[in-house]
Amino acid sequence: MTADIAAILAIDGIATGAVYALVAIGTVLIFTVTRVIFIPFGDIAAFTALTLAALDARQLPGTVGLVVVLACMACAMEVSTLARAGELRAVPKAVLGYLVLPLIAVGIVWLAMRLYPPMPVRIVLALLLILPVAPLLDRIVFRPIADASVLLLLTVSVALHFALVGLGLLFFGPEGVRTEPLTSLAMEIAGVHVPGQTVLILVAALVFSGLLFLFFDFTLLGKALRATAFNRTGARLMGIRPARAGIIAYLLGSLMAGVSGILIAPVNTIFYDSGFLLGLKAFVGAIIGGMTSYPGAALGAFGVGLLESFASFQSSTLKDVIVFSLLIPVLLWRSLASQHSEEEVEE
């Protein structure tokens, strides 16, 4: 391997790592606030890419059907829970949040796509359509078992991923898509060719993690989310509802996953089931970072991206095998080095 090839592989690995980093940060965000390891984030990313491709092709994205079905289910569940508790006064608010708002997002996309808007608007529409998916899944799947152990939540999360792959096939069909490149520019850095897409991926990853950082440090809502992650009871005593904090965490996490989906769609062909490897590698990155640290997760994700890039040069068929098997020592080191949290001791 020459230095030139190493540089090209490194640039490629950083771009891949940046995409994983976005999803990994979202994974850490959801985990710390809700204790759910949300495996389906990769699917959210893949569905965003498929949504954007459908909008590019002037077709109604399958996400529309998915959101409508999920919104109806979530709304029915919330209303029946409220009715059983005798809190009928809260029903209009529940219908607004779980049915009307998602349907407004669908309505906007449905109206706007007739005008065939330019690329940036289509990206915003795709993100708008994907945002309700994770919070609705949270209401349907995780809220009823919110007090369960982390292990049970993880098991359900994996099951949810497989259910989503099935729904993905139903709503998007089996065809793979590749969206239009976001930019055709390219540049030379120290004699190495760097595609504009790579730069764009890196910039987007930095901008979105930067925005998240600002949100956590400078807004009361962001602080409330961190407080919920640190100490649930303490947060409740401040009047912070964990369920509401969870919804915000899912929205922010979906935004990160959605952006990563849009960034990889022009580079890789995305199928309805492409999310799994993306989600898994981001999860691995988050684990390397300790599952609770944002910078740790981002660094871990970059590590996975670089490793994958160099592994694919050695053997492209075995790259995933190489990536995942090199993680075993990392996991061993993590489990030996980490202090056990209180909850792990109880279980």
Next chain:
Amino acid sequence: MLSIENVSVAYGKVEAVRNVSLSVEQGQIVTVIGPNGAGKTTLLMAAIGLLRSTGRMIFQGSDLAKLDVEGRVERGLCLVPEKRELFADMTVADNLLLGTYSLRDRSTTRKSLDDVFDRFPRLRERSKQAAGTLSGGERQMLALGRALMAKPKLLVLDEPSLGLAPLIVREIFRTIGSLRSLGVSVLLVEQNARAALETADYGYVLETGEIIQSGPAETLIHDPKLIAAYLGGH
């Protein structure tokens, strides 16, 4: 302002609190004293909604059974728990700011923050430090300050003197006494019966989950039986 009627709390089949009734009037400091394991903390957890209970609890005219913990906090019923429940990795200032989360109108946050810092100058010095680095006394000050940021109508304090040095205990009780002038009512649970009765207007004695005695704090503090049992005999 708070009335608790025939409230019972059970952990499984074990009743930790049985048919307890008590009330706190506007501007009053009411204390519940009793030995370890009498059910004092359990009673407070039920009042804030962290534990299920039977019986009736009315706070400023609204039935607490219909409100979750967050709803009670929004109405001005605030608990400073025995474990303090601070956000250890966040700064002192951020902990205090989170106290205002339940308020609709946050225009007075700046002033509330200054008031808390004036009350506890140590917190101002340490405002940029993580809450986890504070000493036990400073943590209790932070927990109290954070609750005051929420502009509570009734402040519920669980063992505020637990594990603190005598000098700091005195400071904490002086602060609790001064809340009267702010118009904040207080429900105070304490093992340090003497200090609690000296600060309070009215007292209840809780033993094995039941109220066995109640009366004005001044009467209780001179009761020979109580002196023998809780007040160290002098």
